[in-house]
Amino acid sequence: xxxxxxxRELIRKEIKSALNENSEKYMFFQxxxxxxxxxxxxxxxxxxxxxxxxxxxxxWASDHIATSKDDIEEVHNFxxxxxxxxxxxxxxxxxxxxxxxxxxxxxxxxxxxxxx
Numbered sequence: 001x002x003x004x005x006x007x008r009e010l011i012r013k014e015i016k017s018a019l020n021e022n023s024e025k026y027m028f029f030q031x032x033x034x035x036x037x038x039x040x041x042x043x044x045x046x047x048x049x050x051x052x053x054x055x056x057x058x059x060w061a062s063d064h065i066a067t068s069k070d071d072i073e074e075v076h077n078f079x080x081x082x083x084x085x086x087x088x089x090x091x092x093x094x095x096x097x098x099x100x101x102x103x104x105x106x107x108x109x110x111x112x113x114x115x116x
Contacts, residue, residue, distance in 0.1 A: 035072070
């Protein structure tokens, strides 16, 4: 990427970040966006070239990726297990067909045969 393109991207991100008043934790989401972008860039590299670079005394990079993966996985698992119940109710389907989402829908979703 050219320096001018990188500068434009950085300015765009900063403006977007400054305008994001809907989230008190905008840095959390901004950091996720940065991680996503940089991971996609690394995944687009030729694996053989990356292997050659890492084999040339740069094992630390593999270690950093491994620890970062563990950290991201820990945050992901925490957030997925602590989603607000309202969000789960909104996204969970009405499997019993009674017009509302209840524990019966959860049980049916898990394969429990419900009595009528």
